[in-house]
Amino acid sequence: MADFEIFDSLSSTQDLSLARLRAGREGAGWILAKEQTKGVGRHGKSWVGTKGNFMASRWETMELDVRRAPQLSFVTALAVYEMLRPLVPDTDQSMRIKWPNDILHRGRKLCGILVQTEATETPGHLGVVIGIGMNLRVAPILEGYLTVALKEISPEAKNLDPVALLHKLNGHLDGVLDLWRRSDFNDIAKAWLKRAYGVDRLVNVTHEGATLTGRIDGLDEFGGLKIRAADGQVYTVTGGDITYGDLVHASGD
Structure with a gap:
């Protein structure tokens, strides 16, 4: 079972998760920040860590070929998508996964995913950090992106806080990770394609x-x-x- 660490404010959940791996922590864990001051997005871009939104990173050492690490973006996206299904009306029509790492609702960015890896001394193993940022309460203004907050599209989300969302997500991610480990990635790829943005x-x-x-x-x-x-x-x-x-x-x- 994963450990949970909850912070009122952090510079970056990704950075602290990487530090946990470098310190030799075993098992898996989550770092959640209720406010993030120096969040990291894809290609080193900053991630707006507005208080009330969801900002968390999951760390774990996995038996994994580094070439397969990008698969984890799609594994995570599917877990987030399925977690949101009971919360978002008309999920299959309104929500899509944009390659490689965004979840959109009617073309507006709701969630971003970042996977980072860390070398280990154990052959065939990698330290992995999966970062997930979701607009739970506030949709930030981003240049070149339309954004939306979950509370705008889900009546149930108005009473959902980041910690409660984390517990929901943890169960879904464990399930999809287990499927990924037991099956061919082709199964994950097919499931992603059914939910992919831009196939039409x-x-x-x-x-x-x-x-x-x-x-x-x-x-x-x-x-x-x-x-x-x-x-x-x-x-x-x-x-x-x-x-x-x-x-x-x-x-x-």
């Missing part, structure tokens, strides 16, 4: 000066995004700027 649109990916246009075709074994171009060829992208274009009909429609 043309997408444009720009990377190192080249632009690829096509439709989302799923994930590869390491979490790379597969794009099927108009000529039928499938390309895999692991980064770059992605934009979402016009709605398209599925083949045969």
Whole structure:
């Protein structure tokens, strides 16, 4: 069973979780901050840690090939998605998972996920920190992003605090992690694709000066995004700027 540490204020739940791993702590644990002053997002961007929102990181040493670490973003996203299902009306129609790490409600960012790894002295093992930030009470203003808070879309969330949400999430994440460990990642990838944002649109990916246009075709074994171009060829992208274009009909429609 995971340990729970709750703080009124922290600079970063990710940083403290990494410190727990570096100190040789065994098992798994959660760090939750009710306020975060120097949160970390993807590519080192800051994460707005507004009081009343959900900011937590889960740390654990896992038997894991570093190439498989990106899979944990999708494992976590599915756990968050299913945890929110009873809280969000019309979940399947309104909520989507945007590659690689955001959960959107009607196109507005609700939750972000960050996975970081730490080398260990044990062969074949990695320290893993999974950071989850959710707009529980307040939707921050972010340049280039529409945002939404859970309390705006869920009547039940108005009385839900971050600690209660953490306990809900812990159970769901344990379940999906167990599935991931026991089964092929392909099962996780298929479940992600059913909930993926942009599968009904043309997408444009720009990377190192080249632009690829096509439709989302799923994930590869390491979490790379597969794009099927108009000529039928499938390309895999692991980064770059992605934009979402016009709605398209599925083949045969």
